[in-house]
Structures are given as structure tokens and as C-alpha cells.
Amino acid sequence: MDAANYASLAALCQRVFAQPLRESMPECPAAVSAPWCLTLLTGQVREPSLQALQAFLDGQQWRVVGVDILACRAACCAIRLQLDSELAFDDARRALLALADGLDMELILQPGATQRTPQLACFDMDSTLIQAEVIDELAKIAGVGDQVAEITLSAMRGELDFQQSFRRRMGLLKGFTEASLADIAPRLPIMPGAPRLLRALRGLGCKTAILSGGFTYFANYLKDNHLAVDVIHANQLEFDGGALTGGVIDPIVDGARKAHLLQEIAEEMHLSLEQVVAVGDGANDLPMLALGALGIAFHAKPKVRAEAPQAIDGFELDAALYLFGLNDRQIEALLDDATQ
Template identity: 60%
Template structure:
């Protein structure tokens, strides 16, 4: 094993695919300039032989403070926990094979455990087919690839969030069932609903009936122990700093959503299901209207109207099948750690990182994010 070197190479974008040597990718910066040459700035970390011979190089440069303004019709963002030159090469070949010209590349994150590259594409493509092709390549290279319209690379004005398994790392109804000793039975119903195999309203009523008699005192104890999803506080904090309104739109319960809003997260609005109590315990009954997938979409659209916002200023974030209607409403619909069905049907998805990775899809880099926080 030779000495480890970190170098920035200056070369045409197309030439990047020609090296047979793999190594760690640190960053890539590129601007297509018709009359001033075609030169990319590629930061690599390698041992032994350099990946590119007879190519001008220098020590790694400091990250750019501001990403290039988006002017292309489409963007693809690579989010990798361990970025490599081989990943980049496969992605550049993927673009070339489809005749998707790369107009610019910005590095939005270049940490050891997170490299984020945003590619602007001057391409004429059909979104659904292109998205599924990106999902397949993402599986092949072990990273996330997010396709979105270039116009959506902006900070939203309203963001709607699912709660269970999205803002918190738990399914509350499953927790209640586990404590009641019926965890497996209720979890199986929840999983079927989240996979889209069972109607949410039916599954909700079945699960609530099984929880009859659960103590209200225990609910308060559970609320205080609910773990936040990784990155939830950073994402909600950044959105608040940017002036974006946020809402919990949950098929879970107002009891827990209100606790999150009051004690844990900067949330502006809460819409969820109400619990019915009698003599300090759950009755097992359901209070209408149930917040199911269609209700979430209706509520998000209604809030946008009340705030005087167009849907191009609205995004949604969720993980389950009952989130799909609202994920397909606005400028972005981001599925976070989604079920397989949701990954295929949501416009965008992130599987390798926490919620705060959504900030890269708004066009922000690490330096801008840290200033916000």
C-alpha cells in the first residue's frame, strides 16, 4: 500500500470515466463553458499510483461557499455515504448513454461519511421512466440518486410531514400495542397498511379496537420517550430559519403530535387523529374524520391555499403508502427510508441519510446549512 495522497485533478468531464483505478471521491466541480474549454475540478484521495497520469493536479481546494444557480431543466443529486471514483464513473456513463448532457456539477457536501454532488442536466426526459432508471442505478452503486425538476431546487414555503417513522423513529400505535402485550398482532396490521396491502382506514379501526382500555397516564410517559428521526431537528430548525411553514400531517395521534410541537420540534401546524377516552383509558373507538392518505393531501392543499401559496412552493415528506397522495401534490415529494412500494411511487426518495439530507434538494450546501443552524 503506497502513501495516501489527496489531489485535485483538472480534466475534461468525459475523461473522468477513463481511469481503471478506483479511489475515494471527495468532490467534483464543473461548469460547461462553450468557448473556454471543458474542464472539471475533481478531488480524489488515493494510495499508490495516481488515477490519472499526466493530468495537472494540486492540493484539494476549499469547498465553494455558494453553489451555482440552477438554470437547467433537471437535476440529479448523488448522496453517497462512501463516495468513490467508480460510482462517479458509472453515473457519468449513465448520463452519456441516455444523452443527458451535464451542464454543471456542484459539491454540496464533502464529509467523510457523506458526499453530495448535484448534477444539472440540459436534458429532455420523461420523469417517471428517468426516475426509475435512477433508482435502479442507485441500487447498483449503493447510493441515493434523486431526480427533480431544476425549478424545485429552492427553499419551500410550506412543508408537510408525516410523523410516525418520519419525524419520529417509531410507530406509536405499535408501541402502545407492544406495551399492551398485543404487539405482534398490531404490528402485522401496521406493516400491511404501510406496504399498501390494506386500506388505512380499515387497519386504523382494527388497531384502535385492540387498544381499548390503554391507560392515559402511560401515554404521557411514552410521548416523552419517543426518539426523533435522525436529522429531524436539523431539518425543522433550518426550515424555520428560512421562513418555511411546517405541518405534521399524521395518521397517528394529536396527543403525540402536539407533544412534539410543544416540546421537541419547531412545527407550525398539527393535523392528526384524536384519541377517545373514558375513565382515563382509551375506548377503542375512532373519532372521525380519520386522517388517511387522501385527507393528508387535502389538508396540505388547503393550508397552501390559506397561506396564498402555489403548489410549486409546497413539499411533502413521508415514508408509508398513506403518504403517497401528498407526496405527489407539490414541487417535491420526499420519501425518507421508504417501504419498497413507496420508493417506487414517490417522486423523490432518500434511503441512506437522515431527514436533514432533504436540505440538499433545496440547493443548499453544508456551509449554508451550518450558517442557518
Template identity: 50%
Template sequence: MNLIIQATHTIPANILNKLAGLTLSTRTEQIGTHTFRFCNARPQDDVSSVCFEHQLDYGYVDARLSLSDFGLVVMDMDSTLINIECIDEIADMQGLKPQVSAITEAAMRGELDFSQSLTRRVALLEGLDESALQRVYDERLRLNPGAEVMLAELKKHGIKTLLVSGGFTFFTDRLRQRLGLDFAHSNTLEIIDGKLTGKVLGKIVDAQGKADWLNHVREEFELHPQQVVAIGDGANDLKMMAEAATSIAYHAKPVVRAQASFALNFVGLDGVLPLLGH
């Protein structure tokens, strides 16, 4: 196994030496500005505490692994691919962000049923002008750091991408076109006469819906679960992540970090690539 260490800052030499000694690594390679590979590393419990103390992300990766081993990367949108929870920012246009954000947080921690929580939140948006959606997209939505680097490498290696979200098609469709994603699936807000009705059209894309779409695309391309990566941050991503052999918790809730193959708590989305053997 190789140990991958990543940071957003310069890692002191004494910390690198400490990690090499802890894991009995045979060689240390710098593979990025703040990214290191410790070859033939032995897993040690102390690595976790050292990394937490110094704000380092880490993961043990099969030395034989490469990006070409993967065929599909599935990712959540809100607070994963992008920096915001879109529904919270839409609610801000109604002066209701605190109320909606509280429901969102509880749902992401797994304390509320996602479908019920979404129905409650969307109902609060009734009467809002649809132009608010464009304002959120233009003024507040930003890609998370490293997103474009990650997507460019995935595309270069012929890996399919699926954006699947409990959010809304207004945003996922625009991101799919803008970023050249292969697939996107999410919920559709009902809009009549230029106003949000407070309802979602059709079946809500919840945790099971995300998992179903992952499997639908995987089967379409005749891929094995071992060839699939799922990236998410909230409790409604857990079923989707369980369907992929490799799951990555990105700046995620504790319940998600605990169940994922890897957790990225500090670095950007480009930190996904070294965990996939790149």
C-alpha cells in the first residue's frame, strides 16, 4: 500500500519524516505542490492523529491502482461540486435562509427524512420569482476548489461523469453543459407564470434515487462497482456511496466521513485524483 498525504500548505520536513517512520515507508515521493506518496507504507493508527493535528488529508491506496482502472465518477452537487446549498441561497431571496438552512443541516446530518425535508423547504419558496434562480447561479454559485482540474483529468482518461443531486435541474443542467459532464439528474421545481409554486415535479431524487441513477449509468456502460467512484458530503449521499467500491467524503458530515473509503477534509476536489492512483 502507498500512503497519500495532501495539504493546502507546506508540510514541515519533520512531519514528513515522522510519517515515513511511523509507516516504515521505503520511499517518499513528492507528486504535487503539497502532495506526497509514501511507498510501501504500513497502516498505523497514529497516522490519523498526526494528520488531524497538522490539517493533512490522507489515504492508503493500492500501489497498483491507476486512473485507467475507473470508468465512472458520480458526484453530488451542493457543497460537493459547488460551494453552496442552492436551496438555502434561493430561500435567502425570500428572507427565509435561517429557517431553510436549519432544515437542510438536519437533513444532511441524517436527522430528517430527505424527501420530507425537501418538500418542507420548497414549500417555503412559493411565490418567489424564477429570476431568483438565475441570480443564485450568477452571483453565489462557485465551483469548489480543484473541481475543474479533477474533471479535466477524468475526461482525459475517458472516465464518465454523473452529477446527481437532491437539488434542482436549473443548476445541474447548467453545470452539465458548462463543465462537459456526461450526465446530470436532479429535481425539477414547478414554475407557473414565472413564479415558483412551492412544489417539486415528479418523484423526488432522494438517497435511493441517487443510488439508482449511479447503478443505471454503471449498467449502461457495463461497468463493475470496482470501476465506480462516488463523492458526496451529506447523509443522503450514503446509499449512492455504498454502491461504489470507492467512496470519497468531501468536506463532509461526520456520519459520511465514518462510512467512506476516504475523507478529504482540507484539500480541494483535485485531491480526489491521487486517491485514484493518479
């Protein structure tokens, strides 16, 4: 963080939102007392965009009662506005999504009470913690990539029942060898920001879980080699003679099962759903995204982005930490502690 840039941004925010800000980032943001928080994420803050946002808020009679700059970096600026207003969440969320598209920023609305560290964070795996749909990668090697990819996309768009699509895809992978799986696992690209987010959550005492329609084989590899994960629930691969049978082992982890597992883990940990957050990208993640204090659609398909309570589109996965009420000074301190 550049101190001069921070001071300049603080002056700009103070001018536009008429709220006092310190000239340097404090150790921690102000306590949240308003009923709603609106987090602005952008690569570059532009005064006309802030003015347009303020005009929109005035038009809605959503009064800004506090401003905190959570991040001021070349790749990401995060500004949190506390809003004192009565609003209908779903209508407000949709209006802000439409507004953000025209302002070159992301606007994420959440109840003020959810600006806190969760006690349990549940993640989808494929296209959320890793930059791949594993079943598609297996299919490419097996020579059925186009067929499987089309089924996957239809399922993620919500056009096909997940269980039916999963059985169809697995049938196409019959004969794939276990030795080939071991070659693929180290090549899975980790989602940028995922290791930082999970390490920070562990430092905060938050338990983490993978709830995936992918495979335990790869989820366990990630847990053992890359990501600070506590619990894994995913689909098991069925082998015979060192090769996939093309069958499945029930129960399949689909959207309904993800939601059930989230609730089950929370109960086992004696947590209320207000202490849980979920992150995913596909239509089969929507049931769990609807359950917790926050349901964050990450780099999601349009249908999921439109329906999820919160969405992060153009930033790395660790941008979720700003929705937990943390600023960059706190995050860096957590990560420094984790490496000592």
C-alpha cells in the first residue's frame, strides 16, 4: 500500500461521501453499527464513478454514515460504506448489480451484522478453489472432452439435473486409469487468492470445508499440498482393476447435498447458520449460497451471479476477506503470523 495514494483516496472519499477518514490506514476498520454495508471493489477509483454512486444512494435515500478504505493497491481498491436505511435486500442487490456494470466497479451489499469473521467457510472446489473443472480435464485426456464439457456447461447453467449429468459424464470416463489421475493432480491450477484466503481464515480460527461435486481424490490432494482445509465432502471415484468403472458411488454430492452437508457440519460444530459463509460458482452451489450469513458467487455464471446474495467477479478469491470486515493491514498481519 502506497501511503500517498491512500491519503489521496481518503481525501476523495471524504469529499464525495461527506464522511471523515484518517489519512493513513488504521490498524482495523471502524466498528459496524449500521444495518447495511456496501463494499465497493475496483481496480482504479474514479471520482465520477464515486459521484454517480453517491447520487444513486441519495436517490434511494440510503444514507452513508461511515466510510472505511479496506484496500488501496494497484490491483484492488476496496471501500466499505455503512448505510443507515430500510431496504428490500433482493431488490437493492439487483439494482446495485445493474449500477455497478456501468461504473466499472463491483458493489456488494450485505447486512451490517455479517461484517465479521465466520466460524465456518464452505467452498466449492472446481472453478472456485482451482481454475478447472476436473471432470472436463479427465475427459480431454480420455478423448471425450467435447462431449463431457457440453454436459458440464449445461449442468452449471442449471439446464440439466446435476445427478443425471454427473452419471452421464462418468459413463464416458470408463476405463480411465488411476495412474493418470496421479499425473493430473499436480497440474491443477490453484485459483489466485485461494491459499491466502484459506490461510487467513485458519489464522482467524475459522474452520473450512470443501463441498464439491468433484472428486475426493483431488480435494484430498489440494488439502495435503496446497490449501488449509479442514473438512472434505466430494464424490468418490469407483475403480476396478486400476481403472474407472464408469459408475458412481452414492450419494452424489449435488446442490441439495451441499446444502445438507453445510447444515450438518454447522450442527456438528454447534454453530448457527449466521456463523457460516459459502462460496461457489455454479448453479449447483445456489442452495448452499442461500443458507449462510453470506453466499458469495465467485467468478460465477450469469444465472448464479444474478441469484446469489453476494458476488465477486473481477478479483482474486481473497477479496472475500473484505466482506468479513478486514482491511489489508489486518490481512497481512494474519499471513505474517501464519508463516512464523
